[in-house]
Amino acid sequence: MHSPHSRIWWSFFFRGVIAILFGLTALLLPTVTIEILVILIGAFFFADGVLSIIGSFASKEVETSWWVSLLEGLAGISIGILTFIWPSATLVAIILLIAIWALLTGALEIIAAIRLRKLIRGEWFLGLSGIISILFGAILLARPGVGAVALVWIIGAYAIFFGILMIFLGFKLKKPLPEQ
Numbered sequence: 001m002h003s004p005h006s007r008i009w010w011s012f013f014f015r016g017v018i019a020i021l022f023g024l025t026a027l028l029l030p031t032v033t034i035e036i037l038v039i040l041i042g043a044f045f046f047a048d049g050v051l052s053i054i055g056s057f058a059s060k061e062v063e064t065s066w067w068v069s070l071l072e073g074l075a076g077i078s079i080g081i082l083t084f085i086w087p088s089a090t091l092v093a094i095i096l097l098i099a100i101w102a103l104l105t106g107a108l109e110i111i112a113a114i115r116l117r118k119l120i121r122g123e124w125f126l127g128l129s130g131i132i133s134i135l136f137g138a139i140l141l142a143r144p145g146v147g148a149v150a151l152v153w154i155i156g157a158y159a160i161f162f163g164i165l166m167i168f169l170g171f172k173l174k175k176p177l178p179e180q
Helices: 004-028 034-058 066-085 091-116 123-142 148-174
Strands: none
Touching (some): 004 034, 034 091, 034 148, 091 148
């Protein structure tokens, strides 16, 4: 028997792939200019938001908390658009946008994991990614003046870890549930 969420496993998988690709780019090209960083961050937020919204609508008929993924997606798209509108924003403003996105995404992922714990196996991947997102956002809020290269490395490491967790969750959702 498959979980009702097995149909949307690919949404989590591709969110993970995009996050890992973004993270690797950030780690391998740490001297990237702030303008290019803004474009990469905006594209990541936007793509993550779109995939989250697609997943929310795909699960709407089988899950009552689909709106959590919808809100997470809207937050990602909104923050992504803001990064495109203000490309000349200072590094501190970019850090604050990232921190707010990470805090919102983390809180919504934890809510979704709690709501899904009786419906799917592996919900702890989503909960753990939410905790990591909140910790990442809190660190950025506490230390907004960190250097650009250090920020790129932190973002890259976070994106890779987040991506790995999303891929594991996607594969977990794809597997059939054990017979009970």
